[in-house]
Each structure stands twice: as structure tokens, then as C-alpha cells.
Amino acid sequence: MTIPTISLRSTNLAQEVYEACTTSGFFYLEDHDIDAEKLGAWRASQELFLDETKEAIMQKNDSIDREGHTGYTALMHEKLDPSSPIKVGDLKESFYISPNALFGKKQRLPGIIQQYQEGLERLDADCIRVCLVLLQAFAQALKLDPDHFASKHHAEDDRLRLIHYPPASVAEGESGSIRAGSHSDYGSLTLLFQKTVSGLQVQTGTDMWADVPPKPGCLVVNVGDAMEFWSAGLFRSTQHRVVMPRNEAEAVSRFSIAYFCHPDSQALLEPLTKAGSAADDWKAVLQRKGIHALEPMTGGQHLSSRLRSTGL
Ligand SMILES: O=C(O)CCC(=O)C(=O)O
Numbered sequence: 100m101t102i103p104t105i106s107l108r109s110t111n112l113a114q115e116v117y118e119a120c121t122t123s124g125f126f127y128l129e130d131h132d133i134d135a136e137k138l139g140a141w142r143a144s145q146e147l148f149l150d151e152t153k154e155a156i157m158q159k160n161d162s163i164d165r166e167g168h169t170g171y172t173a174l175m176h177e178k179l180d181p182s183s184p185i186k187v188g189d190l191k192e193s194f195y196i197s198p199n200a201l202f203g204k205k206q207r208l209p210g211i212i213q214q215y216q217e218g219l220e221r222l223d224a225d226c227i228r229v230c231l232v233l234l235q236a237f238a239q240a241l242k243l244d245p246d247h248f249a250s251k252h253h254a255e256d257d258r259l260r261l262i263h264y265p266p267a268s269v270a271e272g273e274s275g276s277i278r279a280g281s282h283s284d285y286g287s288l289t290l291l292f293q294k295t296v297s298g299l300q301v302q303t304g305t306d307m308w309a310d311v312p313p314k315p316g317c318l319v320v321n322v323g324d325a326m327e328f329w330s331a332g333l334f335r336s337t338q339h340r341v342v343m344p345r346n347e348a349e350a351v352s353r354f355s356i357a358y359f360c361h362p363d364s365q366a367l368l369e370p371l372t373k374a375g376s377a378a379d380d381w382k383a384v385l386q387r388k389g390i391h392a393l394e395p396m397t398g399g400q401h402l403s404s405r406l407r408s409t410g411l
């Protein structure tokens with residue numbers, strides 16, 4: 100399966116995203132006008148994760164806010180695939196940033212990356228801009244009012260996540276550990292910046308995975324569970340994972356940045372239409388996601404239940 104590349108400036112955006120979202124649920128996005136390098140986001144990540152001084156470790160631990168789901172998550176703390184027989188958590192560490200700073204509620208960043216606060220806020224704003232254009236394209240693709248989804252998204256639960264997968268040998272990978280276990284994303288859509296190292300894979304069938312390597316100038320966009328619920332399974336919130344190094348080039352530190360766009364906490368995740376076969380499709384989606392209640396959940400309920408199941 101090839102992952103298509105779509106230009107945010109395409110005059111045929113709705114049709115192109117429809118094709119991608121109803122097949123793999125993944126696409127590369129170009130012409131998005133976000134320069135993570137210029138905004139200092141990669142430097143912030145490197146300084147945050149590669150600084151192992153006592154002071155830096157203390158600042159990272161102090162930043163943890165479990166209730167607000169912001170701040171640092173340590174190596175092996177999260178297990179994205181709770182059903183996996185692997186005993187240890189994922190071989191990654193991360194830092195969650197809430198875009199609330201844009202709405203006057205500042206999250207205090209650790210001193211070692213405070214100088215990047217403005218650039219990271221700008222990155223949040225750029226991601227929100229791109230997400231809104233995509234949400235409008237999703238609505239048009241489904242023949243809805245263009246603001247149908249955008250009106251349910253005010254970024255209150257969105258998170259920017261700086262992620263670091265520490266160096267690991269190829270032999271370690273053979274022991275069964277994983278950098279990020281198989282999972283689908285919980286929100287409406289995700290924008291993913293990959294720096295240089297490969298490892299991300301999308302599931303294309305039972306035990307079949309396709310690589311989604313970094314592509315210069317492109318973000319990776321994928322559909323999340325909320326969009327899958329609303330479209331009764333037509334848009335695919337596909338399982339994906341990050342595998343352990345398979346060669347020397349992947350054995351180094353891997354950096355990525357994800358922007359998780361979530362529906363407003365009160366938004367109901369129910370299918371747009373329950374008529375005809377949509378009702379059965381909806382039940383099939385719930386079953387696939389391991390959700391037993393047939394009552395629609397809110398965006399907030401789905402997010403907390405998924406975060407809890409992964410150890411966060
Ligand atoms: O780091 C990556 O490339 C993917 C991470 C991911 O899928 C996630 O954090 O949800």
C-alpha cells in the first residue's frame with residue numbers, strides 16, 4: 100500500500116482526503132507552511148531529552164501534571180498496546196504541551212526549554228490552523244456543512260507531544276521490545292512530524308505492516324477514533340506502531356512531534372447517520388475498539404478511558 104501525498108493547497112482537497120481516509124487512514128501532507136525546525140521545536144526536544152543532569156531530571160519530574168495530562172512521561176511508563184504480551188512499556192519518553200497558552204492559560208515549561216516557549220506556542224497555533232483546514236475538508240468529503248467538525252473543535256484537549264526514542268541496538272529489537280506499541284489515535288486527527296529516523300508503520304492487514312518513513316517537507320496525517328466514530332467506520336482510525344531499530348541507521352535517537360487534535364470534551368461521538376447499514380457499521384467500530392457500551396460517549400470520556408488504559 101502506498102501512502103498518498105496531498106497538498107494542503109490542492110483544489111481537489113476534499114476528494115483526495117476522502118480517498119486516503121477511507122483506505123489506509125494515513126496521508127503525507129505538503130504545502131502546510133509549518134517549519135518545526137525554524138520554530139526551534141527539534142532543538143527544544145534535543146535539549147529536553149538529551150540533558151541527563153540532576154537539575155534537568157528534577158525539572159522534568161516537576162513538570163508532570165497527571166490530571167491535566169501535561170508534562171513529562173518517562174521511558175517505559177506508557178504502554179500503547181495494553182494487550183501486548185511484552186512486559187515492559189514502550190521504549191520512549193515524551194513531553195505533553197497543552198496549547199492553552201494560546202488562550203491565556205500558560206503551562207510552565209521546564210527551565211531548560213523555557214527559551215523555546217514562544218516557538219512552541221507558534222507551532223501549536225500553526226497546527227491548529229492546519230487541523231481546521233483538514234476538518235473542513237473532511238466535512239466536505241462527507242457532504243456536510245464545511246464547519247460541521249470545525250465547530251466541535253476548540254483545542255481545549257489538544258496536545259503537542261515531543262517524543263524521543265532513545266538509541267537501541269538491533270539486537271534489543273529482537274528481544275521483543277517496541278518503541279511504540281500498536282494503537283490507534285484517540286482524537287479526530289493527528290499531525291506527525293518525523294525528524295529523520297524511520298520506524299513508523301501502519302497496519303495494512305492481519306500481521307501486515309507498511310513503513311511510513313519521514314518524507315522531506317511533509318507531515319504525516321492520520322485519522323483518529325473520533326472521526327471513525329462520526330463516520331461510522333467509513334474513515335479509518337488505523338493501527339500503527341514504531342518498531343525497534345532494524346539497522347544501524349535506526350539504532351540512534353529517534354525524534355518525532357505529534358499534534359493530537361481532539362474534539363471538545365462535551366462533543367458526542369455518535370455516527371452522523373444511524374440509518375440503514377450505518378447502525379451495524381457503528382457497532383462494528385465499537386467492537387473493533389473494544390468498547391462495550393452502545394451509548395454514545397463524549398470526546399472527553401473516550402480520551403480519559405484510552406489514556407487510563409495505556410498507563411497515563
Ligand atoms: O513517533 C511516531 O512516529 C508515532 C507516534 C505515535 O503514533 C503516537 O504517539 O501516537
Ligand SMILES: [Fe+2]
Pocket residue numbers: 282283284289339
Ligand atoms: Fe499514534
